[in-house]
Amino acid sequence: MNCADLRLLLHAYSDGELDLVRSLDVEQHLQTCAACAAQNQSLRSLRSALRSAPLAYAAPPSLRQKVRQLNREPADSPPPESLRQPRAPWLWQWLAFGATAAAVLILALRPVGPAPGDLLADELVSGHVRSLMAGHLTDVQSSDQHTVKPWFNGKLDFAPTVKDFAAQGFPLVGGRLDYLQGRAVSALVYRRNQHVINVFVWPTDRPGAGQPVAENRRGFNLISRDVDHLHYWLVSDLNPTELSQLADLIGKPGTAP
Amino acid sequence: MGPSVSAPEPPAGFEQVVLPHLDAAYNLARWLAGNDHDAEDIAQEACARAWQFRGGYRGGDSRAWLLAIVRNTAYTWLKKNRSRIMVPLEDQEVAAVEDATASAPDFHNADAAMLRAAVEELPLEFREALVLRELEGLSYKEIADVAEVPLGTVMSRLARARRQLQIIFQRKGEVNP
Numbered sequence: 001m002n003c004a005d006l007r008l009l010l011h012a013y014s015d016g017e018l019d020l021v022r023s024l025d026v027e028q029h030l031q032t033c034a035a036c037a038a039q040n041q042s043l044r045s046l047r048s049a050l051r052s053a054p055l056a057y058a059a060p061p062s063l064r065q066k067v068r069q070l071n072r073e074p075a076d077s078p079p080p081e082s083l084r085q086p087r088a089p090w091l092w093q094w095l096a097f098g099a100t101a102a103a104v105l106i107l108a109l110r111p112v113g114p115a116p117g118d119l120l121a122d123e124l125v126s127g128h129v130r131s132l133m134a135g136h137l138t139d140v141q142s143s144d145q146h147t148v149k150p151w152f153n154g155k156l157d158f159a160p161t162v163k164d165f166a167a168q169g170f171p172l173v174g175g176r177l178d179y180l181q182g183r184a185v186s187a188l189v190y191r192r193n194q195h196v197i198n199v200f201v202w203p204t205d206r207p208g209a210g211q212p213v214a215e216n217r218r219g220f221n222l223i224s225r226d227v228d229h230l231h232y233w234l235v236s237d238l239n240p241t242e243l244s245q246l247a248d249l250i251g252k253p254g255t256a257p
Numbered sequence: 258m259g260p261s262v263s264a265p266e267p268p269a270g271f272e273q274v275v276l277p278h279l280d281a282a283y284n285l286a287r288w289l290a291g292n293d294h295d296a297e298d299i300a301q302e303a304c305a306r307a308w309q310f311r312g313g314y315r316g317g318d319s320r321a322w323l324l325a326i327v328r329n330t331a332y333t334w335l336k337k338n339r340s341r342i343m344v345p346l347e348d349q350e351v352a353a354v355e356d357a358t359a360s361a362p363d364f365h366n367a368d369a370a371m372l373r374a375a376v377e378e379l380p381l382e383f384r385e386a387l388v389l390r391e392l393e394g395l396s397y398k399e400i401a402d403v404a405e406v407p408l409g410t411v412m413s414r415l416a417r418a419r420r421q422l423q424i425i426f427q428r429k430g431e432v433n434p
Contacts (some may be wrong), residue, residue, distance in 0.1 A: 011416040017397050042361035046422060050391040053369035059283035063297050067304045
């Protein structure tokens, strides 16, 4: 990649709009080119300045009043400010940014030969990151467990437990096939507010052997559970307390079929 | 679990589709119009249109849908009232962008007033892309839908907008180191 190509891509990179492969290309170039790295630095400081300065205008009350009258409803109470959508895309962007950095680290670390447990954790984080970056969170998008579960039929040699926990604050978003440890696994996607949770599931040949594990890896929390003959790995940027709530729901007797 | 049926049917969508995004609508109108009074007129008219054509809302991101209406309303308004500022973008795009000695100023000390003035200096389409991206957090796809241009154009407009801000601040830095 030459500098001219990069100067344009740098913006898409900064906006979290590049796929993983091209993001890695950009990062590789930035490591070797001081001029482009300076551009990147300047761009980041510009964007951070734009974000922190109070540049957005809020609708004046008079406008809100007039617009509410369009509705021909009595303007009984003004809508709370909190109705305004949270600026989730920022979160995604920074998540994607950090995630790219994490992915680069993972790639960089691999040849050194980490312990098998570390390798798995890296793969899990990497799988989580990939799902967020490539716009490929789910292959089957549904909050209906009866849609998601049959979708895996014929795609996997095991039947993952699929359950919606919307009532407990963890709505099921969908499912997808992923590839971990040299095998196809199912990835169930849940949400907790704006946080995405990937739950990777695959069979274990030694049921009960795996101890529940909780760890933090490059800013992502990982929790494992063995339920029946299946390994469950939860990966998210969600805090460990809430993540373990979902793990407990999944591991709770009676929730598994 | 069916929806509650005891209350009278709420007006379809208005509370969800228009009102929650009123700040975003006004913000875009304000940045396009350049003053409070015109911005309020544009935002109000856009909301009225949104309400009138609410049947055209097909689900999806209601904010992007409303912003597209604000944008069209603003452009119609600007053409009617300030035709002189509607310079074809192509003329400006060439001039502004590629200076070989790329400046890379640091914005850490940029204050809000300076930033605001610099963004106001940007050509309309660049300003619009920048506001939608940086202040409203829209994705490239959403900006492309709002501005009715291809994704590649969104990327290049953002790049040029930011490039111009860099150049403006570089100049200011030279005057006021």
